[in-house]
Amino acid sequence: MSRTYLLCPPSHFDVSYAINPWMDTSAPVDTALALRQWRDLCEALTAHGHTVHTLDAEPGLPDMVYAANGAFMVDGTVYGARFRYPQRQPEAASHEKWFRAAGWRFVAPTETNEGEGDFAYVPGPGLILAGYGYRTDPRAHAEAGEALGRPVISLKLVDDRFYHLDTALAVLDDHTITYLPQAFSASSRKMLRQLFPGAVVADEADGLAFGLNLVSDGVNVFLNAEARGMAAKLSARGFTVVPVDLSELKKGGGSVKCCISELRF
Template sequence: MGIVNPEERTARGRAYLMCPPEHFAVEYAINPWMDTSAPVDVELALKQWQLLRETLVRLGHAVHVLPAEVGLPDMVYAANGAFSVDGTVYGARFRYPERIAEAAAHRTFYLTGDWRFVEPVEINEGEGDFAYVPGAYGGLILAGYGFRTDPAAHAEAQEVLGRPAISLRLVDPRFYHLDVALAALDDNNIVYYPGAFSDASQRVLRQLFPSAVIADEADALAFGLNLVSDGRNVVLNSEASALAAKLRVAGYTPVPVELSELKKGGGSVKCCVAELRP
């Protein structure tokens, strides 16, 4: 594959929601990356988060801030709080009790804005397990399950949002959410690590996205797939240098950011950023 000219890729202004890590800590372990014995430098986490926010703003995007709440150390991972498409918001219902209260904070944000908010019945963790590819097949929801979100939530999201949902089974606990194994790069294409998915789900992805950028295990372990893309600029963890090179060959512009402290909770760029789709 030859190098694609980045000028052929088009950036589109986005709106995002983020929550500062003012109370960030690893006080419990609900994914394989969390180590309660590893100290967290909250000051450094705040600096890294602020740099991520400034990077998104510099790229021309609007960033809204959800106030952090005491007692919710994982609230910095704002992507998990809901999933929005065309002004409709499908709320989150967290699997673990430690995070349940986060859903109410996100609900309040959307209810104070011009959104149609739908309370979920099924367990789901927002954009942690839902990705949206708006130009594919008239708008396609890719939906992960296996560790956090219940498969029944995929049908519920499809009904709420009026877009077909494709269920993808995650099989490696290191990639416990869809957003650490797959990401939308633009309106029509994705990047993903095949080894995170069942054989059947891999076949589905190959059929739907034959031109996808394929990541390897090292890319995924570096949290490279936990990224945010505007169609041209791809903001990703600075540790994922190999994936950055692959994206550059595919015509995207990698924008590395350092998020070493926030990685201690099992997340990186995308986990910290919920996309708002009015």
């Protein structure tokens, strides 16, 4: 099925501050390489029949390339983001402006949340899976459920290397997810086992290769090229893996999913 995505080019990408364990301000960043890799991602998406919209990057906001964090959209309604760290807070207004100009129903948040970084939608049961522990305030889960009219399952993240839900869990098709058990609290692991007994269970190597930070259209899975173990697991379950090298953008703590906001309408 064709999907519609919003991405933002890494025109001003840099690691000028550190707000997650992956960011090292002493490591050099090749912005031109990041831009080429991002374009490869866009081309992979369009080559598989998907529509890509672009949000203009703004100077002074080096993390705007991680477009998934700017909002969460279900059934044509957009629940906006409210970033935890001041370095990223201005990004929210850019996303709001884009969505309002596009004519979508936009719900401004009052609680701290980082969009699809901490929200995932499972279409089959119509469930929202919501992470908390590092970036998103759990009070935003109820706010998102009210805004979007969907039940929300709260999941606690307990490993700061997997600071957003989308680094530890991904939706593969209408009913199937993949997740990294060790990234979640014991009670959250129990809920995931009960709700998704057929899940693809990842291991630490998959997580460290950003193998959970993927985007799936239900058939094709766009995956960080480094995540070969995850690629094998997904292939064994019948998915077609589309590897994309995003090694430069990984320096900021993100990969495929971080770069992609899905527009569901």
